[in-house]
Every structure is written in C-alpha cells, then in structure tokens.
Amino acid sequence: MSSYLISNVSVVGAAPTDVLIRDGVVAAVGAGLDAPEATVVDGTGLVALPGLVDLHTHLREPGREDAETVESGSRAAALGGYTAVCAMANTSPVADTAGVVEQVWRLGREAGLVDVQPIGAVTVGLAGEHLAELGAMADSAARVRIFSDDGHCVADPRLMRRALEYVKAFDGIIAQHAEEPRLTEGAQMHEGEVSTRLGLTGWPAVAEEAIIARDVLLAEHVGSRLHVCHVSTAGSVEVLRQAKARGVRVTAEVTPHHLLLTDARAETYDPVYKVNPPLRTAADVAALRAALVEGVIDIVATDHAPHAVEDKECEWAYARPGMLGLETALSIALDVLGPQWDLIAERMSRTPARIAGLEGHGLDPAPGVPANLTLVDPAARRTIEPAELASRSRNTPYARMTLPGRIVATFLRGEPTVLDGKAVL
Numbered sequence: 001m002s003s004y005l006i007s008n009v010s011v012v013g014a015a016p017t018d019v020l021i022r023d024g025v026v027a028a029v030g031a032g033l034d035a036p037e038a039t040v041v042d043g044t045g046l047v048a049l050p051g052l053v054d055l056h057t058h059l060r061e062p063g064r065e066d067a068e069t070v071e072s073g074s075r076a077a078a079l080g081g082y083t084a085v086c087a088m089a090n091t092s093p094v095a096d097t098a099g100v101v102e103q104v105w106r107l108g109r110e111a112g113l114v115d116v117q118p119i120g121a122v123t124v125g126l127a128g129e130h131l132a133e134l135g136a137m138a139d140s141a142a143r144v145r146i147f148s149d150d151g152h153c154v155a156d157p158r159l160m161r162r163a164l165e166y167v168k169a170f171d172g173i174i175a176q177h178a179e180e181p182r183l184t185e186g187a188q189m190h191e192g193e194v195s196t197r198l199g200l201t202g203w204p205a206v207a208e209e210a211i212i213a214r215d216v217l218l219a220e221h222v223g224s225r226l227h228v229c230h231v232s233t234a235g236s237v238e239v240l241r242q243a244k245a246r247g248v249r250v251t252a253e254v255t256p257h258h259l260l261l262t263d264a265r266a267e268t269y270d271p272v273y274k275v276n277p278p279l280r281t282a283a284d285v286a287a288l289r290a291a292l293v294e295g296v297i298d299i300v301a302t303d304h305a306p307h308a309v310e311d312k313e314c315e316w317a318y319a320r321p322g323m324l325g326l327e328t329a330l331s332i333a334l335d336v337l338g339p340q341w342d343l344i345a346e347r348m349s350r351t352p353a354r355i356a357g358l359e360g361h362g363l364d365p366a367p368g369v370p371a372n373l374t375l376v377d378p379a380a381r382r383t384i385e386p387a388e389l390a391s392r393s394r395n396t397p398y399a400r401m402t403l404p405g406r407i408v409a410t411f412l413r414g415e416p417t418v419l420d421g422k423a424v425l
C-alpha cells in the first residue's frame with residue numbers, strides 16, 4: 001500500500017501541521033514529519049476533515065441506471081468529499097430483501113470509491129402494507145441497520161409501531177419520510193402565498209409536522225430509534241426540540257437545498273426546483289439553519305436525487321421531485337455556516353457516521369485511525385456547470401451559481417479517490 005504525506009494542512013481548522021498516511025491508516029500527525037517514501041500532497045491553505053458521510057443518497061441502481069449507478073454516484077460522492085453514503089431503498093426492484101441490499105453493497109465494494117451502506121425498505125415494495133424482511137436484511141452481508149420507505153411515508157401508525165419495535169432487537173433505526181399522504185394529494189409545492197399566486201396545489205407544513213409528532217410519540221412509547229429525513233419546516237423543528245427535551249431517541253437531518261433555497265424559486269416554473277418535501281419559506285430556512293447550529297437537527301444529508309432529463313425537463317406537474325446534492329453539499333454548508341469547521345465535521349461526518357453505525361468513519365485524523373478524510377480549499381470559488389458533474393444526471397439547482405469551497409482530495413482507507421480535484425478511478 002502507498003503512503004502519503006499531507007503537508008502544512010489545517011486539521012479541522014487547527015494550526016497547520018502534517019498528516020502521514022500509511023497502510024490505510026493515519027500513521028502520524030505533527031509538524032515537520034519526515035517520510036521519504038511518501039507521496040507529498042501540499043496541504044497549504046487546505047482544511048482536512050474526516051471524510052463526509054451521507055445518510056441519504058439515491059443511487060438509482062438497480063433499475064434506473066440511466067439516471068445514476070452505484071459507480072457514478074460513488075464518484076460524485078468522492079468528488080464531494082464523501083467517504084461513505086447510505087443508499088436509499090426506492091430502487092427497482094425495491095431494496096426490500098437481503099438479495100437486493102447485498103447486490104447494492106457488492107456494487108459499492110466493486111466501485112471502491114466510497115463505502116456504500118444500503119438502507120433497507122420498511123415495507124414490501126414500499127407499498128406500506130406488510131413489513132419487509134428486516135431481520136434478513138440486518139443479517140445479510142450488507143448488515144443493514146437503517147430502514148426507510150423514503151419517497152413514501154410509512155403512514156399506517158400500527159405498521160410504523162411494529163417496524164420501530166422490530167428493529168430494536170439489533171439497534172436498528174427507522175428513517176421516516178414524514179408526509180401525511182392525505183394532506184398532500186396532488187401537491188406540487190409548499191402551500192403558502194407563492195402557491196396561491198401560482199395556482200399550484202400546496203403541500204402544507206402540517207403534513208410533515210403531524211407525522212413527526214406522531215412518530216416521536218410512537219418512538220417514545222416503544223423506546224426505539226427514529227430518524228427524520230429531510231426536515232423542512234420551522235414547526236417540525238419545534239416538535240423535534242420538545243421530543244429531544246423529553247429524551248426521545250430521535251435524530252433528524254436537513255438537506256443543503258432546504259438550508260439555502262425558498263419556495264420563491266417555483267416562480268420560474270423550472271422543475272429543477274421541484275422536490276419533496278418542497279422548498280419552504282425564508283422563515284423556515286432561518287429556523288432550519290438555527291436548529292442545525294443548535295443541534296436540534298443533528299446532521300446535513302444530501303437527499304441526492306438524480307433524475308433523467310425526460311423526468312425533469314417537462315411541465316412542472318409531470319416532473320419527478322428531487323435534486324442532485326453530493327457534489328455541492330460541502331459548498332452549501334460552507335456558504336450557510338461559514339468556516340465553522342468543527343461544526344461542519346460534526347454535522348456532515350461524525351454524527352451521521354455515529355447514527356448509521358459506520359465503523360472507521362466520522363473520525364478526525366489521528367494516529368491509528370482509518371485514513372478516511374477529505375481536503376477542502378476554503379478559499380476557492382467555483383461555478384457549477386451541470387455538464388461537468390460526475391453524476392449521470394444534470395438536475396442541480398445550483399447551475400451557474402458560484403459557490404465557496406472546493407474538494408481537493410479525498411482518501412478512502414488511505415488510498416486517494418480524488419486528487420487535484422479530480423476522481424482518481
């Protein structure tokens with residue numbers, strides 16, 4: 001195995017030092033390290049972070065390999081500074097059996113660019129009627145611990161309760177897409193002033209908040225772990241704050257786009273801004289930012305949702321919801337939070353790794369730790385060109401925007417997946 005000496009780098013914002021990587025682990029951290037055999041990577045002006053971990057990624061394989069594959073999504077992730085991603089179950093076939101989750105897990109290993117941890121479906125075919133084989137997925141080679149019907153809400157409260165109870169046996173977690181389906185029939189965007197003006201059917205904040213309120217009560221009742229996907233409203237933050245104060249075992253994520261964009265984007269009628277849950281108001285954005293800093297929202301997760309051109313470049317009502325996220329998440333976080341490196345490491349690496357139980361991830365570079373890390377140039381600014389993205393899809397809401405920060409290098413167990421800002425494999 002090769003060795004790398006990252007010289008003069010700031011580890012999570014601290015004073016510059018050297019980091020020596022050897023045999024897949026961090027061998028030493030300190031000023032003036034000497035390692036003649038090592039390849040030198042000049043870290044001057046760069047910040048080293050523990051490799052980012054995404055708890056919510058759609059890789060589309062199996063089934064929609066035209067929109068993304070495990071390999072192309074893994075490359076996008078590495079370029080975004082990620083060393084591990086959790087792959088959502090809404091594929092075709094659905095990842096609701098040990099066979100499918102093992103297939104995704106193996107494809108991730110073969111691509112070798114990030115660790116791909118499959119998420120299993122909660123219900124058979126995401127249909128919300130019968131529990132999937134949660135135990136078999138947990139026991140499989142993929143060792144699934146997170147289960148989600150993401151894209152759909154586990155709306156039946158009895159089924160949700162049983163799922164929460166079932167996964168307790170192996171310290172599993174149910175990640176809920178909180179959307180009361182009866183309140184969002186035909187919904188196209190956030191229900192509010194803009195939807196009224198545009199005449200588009202609204203997706204009210206209460207459709208999210210009502211499910212989160214119900215689920216934290218269910219999780220409390222059975223003592224299980226609940227994770228709330230893509231929290232998007234100020235009201236949801238308040239429900240979560242109260243639940244956490246009572247000691248409910250709940251964690252929550254916010255996406256980069258919900259931290260930056262508002263429902264005013266719908267005025268363009270450009271379906272690139274159509275997403276579930278929808279972009280909300282400026283007041284919601286402010287509440288989400290504050291909750292993320294405070295820790296009421298635990299992590300940033302991308303909800304990277306690639307879609308083929310024909311599914312996105314059509315009339316708003318017919319377009320699929322979802323936007324790309326992996327290659328821009330760190331830049332958005334830097335834009336929103338500023339250079340608060342410890343906070344960024346906490347919300348984008350350490351805590352998601354802990355929630356997902358991903359061993360060897362989310363650890364700051366220190367002697368003996370697996371060398372999963374990323375190097376960020378905080379001074380760089382880059383203009384997002386959709387055609388230049390590694391994702392197979394082009395549905396980024398940040399096209400032609402100039403964003404701060406650039407990923408210079410990413411290391412997975414001591415081997416570079418990205419160097420000089422380019423994918424190595």
Ligand SMILES: NC(=O)N[C@@H](CC(=O)O)C(=O)O
Nearest residue numbers: 058150151275276305321322
């Ligand atoms: N976020 C989205 O708008 N779409 C996601 C599903 C989801 O995360 O709910 C997708 O799979 O495309």
Ligand SMILES: [Zn+2]
Nearest residue numbers: 150151177229
């Ligand atoms: Zn969702």
Ligand SMILES: [Zn+2]
Nearest residue numbers: 088150151303
């Ligand atoms: Zn999703």
